[in-house]
Amino acid sequence: MRLKAPxxxxxxxxxxxxxxxxxxxYFAWFYLFDDGPSWSTWFKExxxxxxxxxxIEWFATKRKIAIYMLVNLxxxxxxxxxIVYHNHFGIIATSQVLGQAKQVGAVKKSxxxxxxxxxxxxxxDIIIISLIMLSRKKALAWKKSMSRPGNRxxxxxxxxxxxxICMMNIxxxxxxxxxxxxxEQMGILNYEAYALLADQEEEQIExxxxxxxVINQTKGVHxxxxxxxxxxxxxxxxxxxxxxxxxxxxxxxxIDGQEITPNMNKxxxxxxxxxxxxQQVGQGNTSDAEFxxxxxFYVPPDGAATxxxxxxxxxxxxxxxxxxxxxTATFHTNDVxxxxxxxxxxxxxxNRYYDKAFxxxxxxxxxxxxxEVLYSKTSVELARMNEGNSPFYSQVISMSSHNPFSIxxxxxxxxxPERFEGTFIGDYIRxxxxxxxxxxxxxxxxxQNGVWDDSLVVLYGDHRxxxxxxxxxxxxxxxxxxxxxEYTERDLINIPLIIASGGVATPSVKNQLGGQxxxxxxxxxxxxxxxxxxxxxxxxxxxxxxxxxxxxxxYLPTGSFVNNEELFLSGSGFEDGQHYTLSGDGNKPLHSTxxxxxxxxxxxxxxxxxxxxxxxxxxxx
Numbered sequence: 001m002r003l004k005a006p007x008x009x010x011x012x013x014x015x016x017x018x019x020x021x022x023x024x025x026y027f028a029w030f031y032l033f034d035d036g037p038s039w040s041t042w043f044k045e046x047x048x049x050x051x052x053x054x055x056i057e058w059f060a061t062k063r064k065i066a067i068y069m070l071v072n073l074x075x076x077x078x079x080x081x082x083i084v085y086h087n088h089f090g091i092i093a094t095s096q097v098l099g100q101a102k103q104v105g106a107v108k109k110s111x112x113x114x115x116x117x118x119x120x121x122x123x124x125d126i127i128i129i130s131l132i133m134l135s136r137k138k139a140l141a142w143k144k145s146m147s148r149p150g151n152r153x154x155x156x157x158x159x160x161x162x163x164x165i166c167m168m169n170i171x172x173x174x175x176x177x178x179x180x181x182x183x184e185q186m187g188i189l190n191y192e193a194y195a196l197l198a199d200q201e202e203e204q205i206e207x208x209x210x211x212x213x214v215i216n217q218t219k220g221v222h223x224x225x226x227x228x229x230x231x232x233x234x235x236x237x238x239x240x241x242x243x244x245x246x247x248x249x250x251x252x253x254x255i256d257g258q259e260i261t262p263n264m265n266k267x268x269x270x271x272x273x274x275x276x277x278x279q280q281v282g283q284g285n286t287s288d289a290e291f292x293x294x295x296x297f298y299v300p301p302d303g304a305a306t307x308x309x310x311x312x313x314x315x316x317x318x319x320x321x322x323x324x325x326x327x328t329a330t331f332h333t334n335d336v337x338x339x340x341x342x343x344x345x346x347x348x349x350x351n352r353y354y355d356k357a358f359x360x361x362x363x364x365x366x367x368x369x370x371x372e373v374l375y376s377k378t379s380v381e382l383a384r385m386n387e388g389n390s391p392f393y394s395q396v397i398s399m400s401s402h403n404p405f406s407i408x409x410x411x412x413x414x415x416x417p418e419r420f421e422g423t424f425i426g427d428y429i430r431x432x433x434x435x436x437x438x439x440x441x442x443x444x445x446x447x448q449n450g451v452w453d454d455s456l457v458v459l460y461g462d463h464r465x466x467x468x469x470x471x472x473x474x475x476x477x478x479x480x481x482x483x484x485x486e487y488t489e490r491d492l493i494n495i496p497l498i499i500a501s502g503g504v505a506t507p508s509v510k511n512q513l514g515g516q517x518x519x520x521x522x523x524x525x526x527x528x529x530x531x532x533x534x535x536x537x538x539x540x541x542x543x544x545x546x547x548x549x550x551x552x553x554x555y556l557p558t559g560s561f562v563n564n565e566e567l568f569l570s571g572s573g574f575e576d577g578q579h580y581t582l583s584g585d586g587n588k589p590l591h592s593t594x595x596x597x598x599x600x601x602x603x604x605x606x607x608x609x610x611x612x613x614x615x616x617x618x619x620x621x
Contacts, residue, residue: 013068014053014158018049024079025046027122031086044188045188046162047161051166052071054156054162080123084119092180094196181571204612207609212536219537219539224543224544228543229542229543233501237385240395240457241395243439256417268498272507273497274509274514277513278516278552279461279463279515279555280292280552282303284299287340294317295314295315295520298604304339306339309347313617322351325391326392328351331397341353354381365399374396378396382394401465405428412434416430428466456504457499464555479491497519512546513550516538537603549600551603558570561592568597574594
């Protein structure tokens with residue numbers, strides 16, 4: 001009698017494990033898609049599972065239960081990883097993205113911050129079955145009954161029907177632009193298989209056909225023959241400071257009368273400040289921002305720029321400035337191997353880099369020495385470089401305000417109101433307050449050693465700090481209090497740009513639209529460097545002010561873009577996309593057009609084609 005229950009259960013092994021997979025699919029859909037699971041979820045997920053289970057029934061004559069459990073575990077880990085990644089980045093990851101697991105060790109605090117206790121329910125069945133299998137008699141009975149061959153004709157029929165349904169889910173939805181919608185239309189497992197196996201590379205545009213004139217025409221901007229402020233900072237040093245996770249709403253933000261970023265506020269008030277400025281990074285996040293700013297190209301469609309483009313001889317800001325006699329260097333407290341930065345810096349042509357080996361591991365915050373150490377040691381090095389016979393270009397990458405923002409107590413420089421204590425928003429505010437404090441010290445050091453007066457200084461945020469999908473209700477309530485409106489994608493990608501230089505950047509607020517791709521042409525104009533023979537996808541924000549078009553990818557669905565009035569999020573195409581006015585006034589008429597949608601996609605395609613066809617750089621053995 002003891003063997004009967006296990007044997008009966010084993011005869012329905014496909015049904016049993018399919019039911020488990022259906023339950024986990026519903027659980028995953030609940031977290032990954034706005035509309036959650038529905039009756040169609042089983043129709044989209046179970047056929048793919050049955051394909052695998054049918055092959056188990058066909059070929060596994062021994063250890064069948066172990067194979068079922070292994071497949072169960074692998075799919076469980078996939079769902080679990082997708083949910084954690086979605087919480088942090090707001091996208092449905094694919095194998096290309098999950099293949100960056102080698103980076104997890106360096107950002108494990110950020111990853112663990114996105115794991116919630118309820119996610120452990122995914123593994124409940126595995127734990128229970130494993131405990132049952134510890135009973136030797138039950139385990140032997142189950143294994144013995146599982147070894148019995150099934151009805152091969154029935155299994156073959158089920159396999160064919162499942163394959164047909166999978167194809168019905170995949171093929172009609174291949175053209176969808178929005179990756180999340182595509183995953184919902186296909187089903188998660190079908191989407192992952194499609195992303196892994198399908199050849200999704202677009203045919204490249206001929207290299208000779210990618211000209212600045214074509215880019216400008218596609219963007220809708222005109223070439224400036226006599227741009228204003230050309231050479232206004234000629235001969236000055238260039239210092240570009242990249243602020244970790246710094247979003248624009250922090251500028252001039254006060255909570256209960258307490259300024260959060262007083263030093264950035266002073267810069268915004270005394271310099272040229274662009275509040276309508278937006279991130280354009282991809283999978284590489286911070287390293288992608290470095291890539292965009294130094295090239296004025298867009299990020300690749302898959303993978304980080306450091307991985308996809310590091311083998312190239314990239315036309316870049318360092319190379320442009322070296323032609324003008326500049327020394328070039330970049331400063332980052334993390335290990336240069338993280339995100340393959342060493343190869344990126346070689347591809348960009350920096351003369352040298354300073355990383356963890358230079359800054360040391362004392363006073364570490366998250367992934368490297370603190371911003372105070374970064375700025376203190378960098379200011380000394382910049383003073384040394386300033387004593388040379390030529391100007392320099394230095395990019396300085398801050399990092400202490402990195403997700404999950406739980407800085408050490410000895411870095412606290414503000415008292416949070418009680419309602420913010422213990423919240424993700426409170427941690428973010430306090431971390432950015434510390435980053436601003438360290439920046440203020442850096443500015444004072446540069447002024448004291450004479451570097452500030454000799455330099456054109458550019459500051460911007462690298463990417464968003466507060467992911468929409470992992471915020472709790474209390475976090476959203478605090479953000480609504482701060483912003484005076486609901487936190488949306490429009491706020492998510494909005495970062496500040498500040499240009500400071502004595503006698504060059506007059507105190508002003510510039511309301512023209514800009515993105516990270518625009519930094520290179522803007523500073524090139526101020527430094528008096530013509531870009532006639534240098535392909536770039538950005539525009540000079542101090543001259544081309546009437547219109548801008550900013551394609552987005554990765555954090556937002558492919559086909560999304562920002563224009564002067566709106567943030568447009570693509571759907572399956574243009575017609576079912578979403579419109580967010582930049583002003584927050586939802587009553588305004590729609591200002592995004594299908595022509596802009598198509599032009600934004602063309603700009604991305606032009607950039608992908610151009611960079612992919614650049615020559616590989618010579619590597620010295």
